[in-house]
Amino acid sequence: MDLLLSRRAFLIGCSAAASPLVTPVTFAQAKGENRLVVIVLRGAMDGLDVVRPTGDLGFAALRPTLAAGQGPALNDFFTLHPAAEPLMPLWRAGELGFAHATATPYRQGRSHFVGQDALENGTDALDGTPTQAHDGWLNRALGLIPGAHAETGVSVGQQRLLLLEGATPTDHWFPVDESPLSPQGLQLIAALNEADPLFAAPFAQAQRLADTADGMTGGVPRGKGQYRQLGTYVAQRLLGPSRIASFSFGGWDMHKDQARAMAGQLGGLSDAIVALKEGLGAAWGTTLVLGITEFGRTARENGTGGTDHGTGGLAILAGGALRGGQVFGKWPGLGESALFESRDLMPTTDVRSYPAWALQALFGVSGADLETRVFPGLDLDRDPGLVL
DSSP states (O other): OOSSIIIIIIIIIGGGGGGGTTOOOEEESSSOOOOOEEEEEEOOOHHHHHHTHHHHHHHHHOTTTTSSSOBBSSOOOOOOOOGGGGHHHHHHTTTTEHHHHHHHSSSSSHHHHHHHHHOOOOOOOTTTOOOOTTOOOOHHHHTTSOOEEEEEEESSSSSGGGGOOOOOOOEEOOOOOOOOOHHHHHHHHHHHHHTTTTHHHHHHHHHHHHHHHHHHHBBOOOOHHHHHHHHHHHHHHHHHEEEEEEEEEEEOOOOOOOOHHHHHHHHHHHHHHHHHHHHHHGGGGGEEEEEEEEEOOOOOTTSHHHHOSSSOOEEEEEEEEBBBSSSSSSSOOOOOGBTOOOOOOOEEEEEEEHHHHHHHHHHHOOHHHIIISSSTTTOOOOOOOOOO
């Protein structure tokens, strides 16, 4: 048996969707120079780790292990994760921002599957029940943007994004490329093999050899060229006929060994955003990037160096069109009485409001349409002034 299994024969078969180059990317065309990129961060990204509330006295007590490591200060209250430091030039230029304590209206179950559908569908149901058409909010918004040409839409990856599914048809592009496993994918395969002495040792040896061969450690991609390639491709599309783009970035479900996994994830996401800026050139000045996740993580770290499914999360914003250099939203605090159900960061802002404000500022979608047709039941409230 050849222990050095090829990535194409072995890893693609196990977890093709883990690669950023084969996760869904969707594009749509509209008139004007404004551009919007929506990144679906699948797996429930831990916002408390990405943008750390070090000024809150409860943070270090809740996360004695995960709070370690000195990252760059965003202000006198929040600190950025060290692995996201490549994004600091954007912060200093006012082209990076964050929104803390965000969540969809979904509150029952903390299921990835329901939560992601609720995030992409834009439903206001507490149980995540989708709207009757079971379409995506970005698809509905596209139909309200003057001059939009739905026939130019294309989705990239194994599966189409629900976010842009609906009455507007889109093409589908699936590049076949090497597909490294996510940390969760490797953990699943290892668990399946470790119970059988016949397979446990050969699998472990094969993985060590593969890691050495392709520059990976523990399943976290180290060959960041593929993240940059994704950002460059999206930029090329936005310089052509497209004005709205969306893709998904998986691997944020970190129940254990989060310090290692988060470093790899944030490194890859940073590379994709930086490549997007470089690829867009002057068009970056009219671009807004919005990264959203289905829900956050528990305020307390667990016993295996990770976090479990939570509620309040984080949205990531970037772009030359952004009025950045700030953390948006109302901070609820991490005291015992301030936590949602005594375990999670309390949501203070409907995450749907951020893409709604972006769609209004960039493409002129009316508030009435946003609150009824795009995001049913949304109360836009006061515009935080995301866009310059």
